Amino acid sequence: MTIAQRIDQIRSFIPSHVRLIAVTKQVPTEAMREAYQAGIRDFAENRLQEALVKQEQLQDLPDLCWHFIGHLQSNKAKKVLESFEWIHSVDSLELLQRLDRLAKELSNVPRICLQVKVLPDPNKYGWPIPEFLQDIPQIEKCCQLKIQGLMTILPLGLNEAEIKAAFETTRKLALQVNGQSQLEIRELSMGMSDDYQWAVGEGATMIRLGRILFGERA
Ligand SMILES: *Cc1c(COP(=O)(O)O)cnc(C)c1O
Secondary structure, three states: OOHHHHHHHHHHHOOOOOEEEEEOOOOOHHHHHHHHHOOOOEEEEOOHHHHHHHHHHOOOOOOOEEEEOOOOOHHHHHHHHHHOOEEEEEOOHHHHHHHHHHHOOOOOOOEEEEEEEOOOOOOOOOEEHHHHHHHHHHHHOOOOOEEEEEEOOOOOOOOHHHHHHHHHHHHHHHHHHHHHOOOOOOEEEOOOOOOHHHHHHOOOOEEEEOHHHHOOOO
């Protein structure tokens, strides 16, 4: 199947309001152009340097929306703020507060998803739920930023029921936060190639797909 056929097929499985974000780490720009031709406008990268090179190479495509999804080192925070419209991977209070301070000097600030770890996973970044709830009062104070969503990545090796439960937990966490704070979490960035259909079933508004569109990464 071509990239365009894969995109069409996925679109036929998901409601039209769900934002299909193409994860293009290690994917060459030729393949990104194919995805663009098939209607993709949202591209996600996890490394700043790779993204900057591609942004340069794809300058002729005017209406791209760039998403940052990788762990963000604090020395790169400013450049990421300037170069992306969405940051999905804000994974600690310290990073959030740093971004908030830096955002004061920017005219255009990206939209933010807070990365939460709904199940324990030593290999992943993000707030464990209890710490996240504790940090809400400080998160609310970061008012230079447009905090709009929660992002989650599940541990490997879960069964279907566990995956659905974890996505449901994320959705309910957003409701809880909206109920008890000034935050307005409207976006749920959850679901990757192997689990996006379940994520959509549990209310994902943004899915991040790599391999299912572009094939296995090296
Ligand atoms: C790589 C990556 C994806 C895409 O994963 P696939 O399994 O290739 O769909 C989604 N989100 C994040 C944060 C990633 O790093």
